[in-house]
Amino acid sequence: xxxxxxxxxxxxxxxxxxxxxxxxxxCILLRDGADxxxxxxxxxxxxxxxxxxxxxAGSELTTEQWRGxxxxxxxxxxxxxxxxxxxxxxxxEKLTLDARAPAELQTVLAKLxxxxxxxxxxSNDLELISDGLILLGREWRTEVGMVDILALDPxxxxxxxxxxxxxxxxxxxxxxxxxxxxxxxxxxxxKLGVKRxxxxxxxxxxxxxxxxxxxxxxxxxxxxxxxxxxxxxxxQLMDRQT
Amino acid sequence: xxxxxxxxxxxxxxxxxxxxxxxxxxCILLRDGADxxxxxxxxxxxxxxxxxxxxxAGSELTTEQWRGxxxxxxxxxxxxxxxxxxxxxxxxEKLTLDARAPAELQTVLAKLxxxxxxxxxxSNDLELISDGLILLGREWRTEVGMVDILALDPxxxxxxxxxxxxxxxxxxxxxxxxxxxxxxxxxxxxKLGVKRxxxxxxxxxxxxxxxxxxxxxxxxxxxxxxxxxxxxxxxQLMDRQT
DNA sequence: GCAACGAGTCGCTAT
DNA sequence: ATAGCGATTCGTTGC
Numbered sequence: 001x002x003x004x005x006x007x008x009x010x011x012x013x014x015x016x017x018x019x020x021x022x023x024x025x026x027c028i029l030l031r032d033g034a035d036x037x038x039x040x041x042x043x044x045x046x047x048x049x050x051x052x053x054x055x056x057a058g059s060e061l062t063t064e065q066w067r068g069x070x071x072x073x074x075x076x077x078x079x080x081x082x083x084x085x086x087x088x089x090x091x092x093e094k095l096t097l098d099a100r101a102p103a104e105l106q107t108v109l110a111k112l113x114x115x116x117x118x119x120x121x122x123s124n125d126l127e128l129i130s131d132g133l134i135l136l137g138r139e140w141r142t143e144v145g146m147v148d149i150l151a152l153d154p155x156x157x158x159x160x161x162x163x164x165x166x167x168x169x170x171x172x173x174x175x176x177x178x179x180x181x182x183x184x185x186x187x188x189x190x191k192l193g194v195k196r197x198x199x200x201x202x203x204x205x206x207x208x209x210x211x212x213x214x215x216x217x218x219x220x221x222x223x224x225x226x227x228x229x230x231x232x233x234x235x236q237l238m239d240r241q242t
Numbered sequence: 243x244x245x246x247x248x249x250x251x252x253x254x255x256x257x258x259x260x261x262x263x264x265x266x267x268x269c270i271l272l273r274d275g276a277d278x279x280x281x282x283x284x285x286x287x288x289x290x291x292x293x294x295x296x297x298x299a300g301s302e303l304t305t306e307q308w309r310g311x312x313x314x315x316x317x318x319x320x321x322x323x324x325x326x327x328x329x330x331x332x333x334x335e336k337l338t339l340d341a342r343a344p345a346e347l348q349t350v351l352a353k354l355x356x357x358x359x360x361x362x363x364x365s366n367d368l369e370l371i372s373d374g375l376i377l378l379g380r381e382w383r384t385e386v387g388m389v390d391i392l393a394l395d396p397x398x399x400x401x402x403x404x405x406x407x408x409x410x411x412x413x414x415x416x417x418x419x420x421x422x423x424x425x426x427x428x429x430x431x432x433k434l435g436v437k438r439x440x441x442x443x444x445x446x447x448x449x450x451x452x453x454x455x456x457x458x459x460x461x462x463x464x465x466x467x468x469x470x471x472x473x474x475x476x477x478q479l480m481d482r483q484t
Numbered sequence: 485g486c487a488a489c490g491a492g493t494c495g496c497t498a499t
Numbered sequence: 500a501t502a503g504c505g506a507t508t509c510g511t512t513g514c
Contacts, residue, residue: 001269001287003245005343015492017355017476024349027243027271029285037289043271045243045345047279049298050509052351054291054492086492096343101247103287107266109294113259115505139497143454144412146503165505169488170386174416211487212385234259257507292494296507328507357490381512388488407490411503453502487514499502 001036004028005097010042010053014086021052023093030079032061035103040079040088055079055088071095113234115165121237122163122205123149128240129203129230133159136192142182145175156195158183160202165234168206170213173227176202180226201226207233243278246270247339252284252295256328263294265335272321274303277345282321282330297321297330313337355476357407363479364405364447365391370482371445371472375401378434384424387417398437400425402444407476410448412455415469418444422468443468449475 006028010021021042029041037057044052063078075092119138126133132154140150140160149161160183162168162176183189183200190196204217209229220227248270252263263284271283279299286294305320317334361380368375374396382392382402391403402425404410404418425431425442432438446459451471462469 001247001267003247003269003339005243005245005341007347009349012492016353017480019351019353019492022350022352024347025243025343025345026349027245027343029269031288035288039289039291041285041291043283044349045343046273046277046348047281047299048510049281049283049293049296050491050493051291052349056291056492056494057289097245097341099247099339099341101267101269101287101338103267105249105266106288107251107268107286107294108264109261110264111258111261111507113507141499141503171413171417174420175413178416238259254507261507290495292506292508298507298509326507353492356492383513485514488512490511491509493509494506495508496505497503499500 001101001103002028002030002032003097003099003101004030004092004095005045006092007094007096008042008090008092010091011089012053012087014081014084019053026052028090030061030077031057031103038081042088042090053088055081055086056084058083059086059088113165115163118165118234118237119148119163121234121241122161122232125237125240126151128232128237129161129205130159134193136189136194142179142186144178144182147179147183152193153201155198156193157198158189158194158200160200162202162204164204164206166206167208167210168204168213168229169210170216172206173204173213173217173229176204177220177227199226202228204229205232207231243343243345244270244272244274245339245341245343246272246334246337247287248334249336249338250284250332250334252333253331254295254329256323256326261295268294270332272303272319273299273345280323284330284332295330297323297328298326300325301328301330355407357405360407360476360479361390361405363476363483364403364474367479367482368393370474370479371403371447372401376435378431378436384421384428386420386424389421389425394435395443397440398435399440400431400436400442402442404444404446406446406448408448409450409452410446410455410471411452412458414448415446415455415459415471418446419462419469441468444470446471447474449473 009023012019040055041051042053059081066075073095077090133151140147151159251265254261282297283293284295301323308317315337319332375393382389393401
C-alpha cells in the first residue's frame, strides 16, 4: 500500500460523465501491485467519510510521471479500469509525503447486531410473533423479492415476516403486501403443509416505524385482516435468547 | 490530518452491538483537531474501498497512550461520539508511520451526469415524452413521496414522471403508481390548470429496466391506460440539448 | 433536529 | 456475469 499526502486536483470519467475535483490538500491511498486490490482513494484532508474520488478494485496505475525535487516535486498519475471504462487522472502540484508499507497480515471483521442476525434470532424465536409458528425458511425467493422469514401457523397459513433492524418504511410495508399477493402462486408451499386456499398472512417486524406505516397497516388489517406490525428491538431478541 | 500506518486491532460499539477487527496491517486516517471534521477511518492495507472500521464526523479522540520506542512503539487510541453513543478503540502493536499534514486548501467536487441532471435535462425537453407537455414542477411533494417531474398535458391531465439515471426497478414502478393514487388529492394542482376529474398519468423514464418492470407496466396500461414506460439514456438527453 | 432519496454507492449471497 | 438487498451505509436537500 502507498500513502500520498499532497496538493492535487483530479479528473474522473466513467460511470458518470465526469467528476472534477478542484485543487486542494488531499490524502491518497493506492493499493497497487501484487500487495493490493488495485483500488485508489482520494480524500480531502479536512472532511468526509467517503472519498471525493476513487477507483474500484481491479484498477491499474497506467501512468506515473514526476518532475522536480523534494517539496517542489510535481506529478501525474493515471489509474484506469479498462473493462469498466473508468479513468482517474491525478495532477499533483506539491508533494508532502509518499510512503509505502507492505500488506502482510490481513484483517478480519466480525460484526454483531446486523440485519441478518436480527432475522436469525427472530427465526429461532417465532413465539414472539405468534404461538405455534413453524419456520419454513429464510430468504424465501418469490417472483417479487425475498421474504425474510417464512413460517406456517397452526391453521396451515403461510406467514411472511419482513424484518428491519432499524426503522421500517412505507416501502417495506408495500413490499410485504407484494409478497402476500405472490405467495399463493408458489406451489412448493403445499408440500410444506401450507393450505393453498388460505391466503397468507404478513407481519412487519421492526424496532420502529416511519410516519404513516403502522396506520397504513392498520387500515389494511381492517380491510383484509392479512397484515400486521410488531415492534421488536435487537436487544429484546438478545434478552430472550438467554 | 493524521495518517498512521501500523499493525493494529479494533473494537467498535455503537450503532450495531459490536464490530471487532482482528489484528492486521492497516492505514488509519484521523481528521482531528480544528483542522478536521473529527472523523476516523481504518483501512485494511490490502483490500476494500470502504473502511473496515470508522467513526463519523463529530467524533473526538478521547484517549491516546503510547509506550516503547521507534518501531517497537505501541499505543491505544479511543475515539468517541457521545451524542451518537459510538466508540472505537484502536490497539496499535507495531507503528510504521505517524504523519501529520495540515488541511489548508479544501477541495470542491463538480459532477456531471448524476440523477438530478438527468431529471433537469428531461424537464427542459418534455417533448421527448409527449407533445405539448408543460412543466409544473420538479421534486413535487406528495404524502407518499416526491414526484421527480410533474407536468400538464394538453387535455389538462397531470403527468407524473419518475426518472432513473440507471436501471429502474419494480419498486420504482410501484412508487409511481402510488403517486397516481395520491395526486388527485392535491388541490393546489387545479390552480395550475389540472382538471381534477381527469386521473393523472404516469411515465417511468430510464435507460434500462429490471426484469419484469416493463411487463408489469404494460399490464397496468392495458387495465387502466394510466401508466407507461420510456427508454431514455443520459447521452440521448445530452445529444438533444445541442 | 428528522425525513426522503440518490450514490460513480459498496459488498455480499445466490442464481 | 447479473439480481437482489443491507449498510455502523454516507451525503444532500428541504422541512
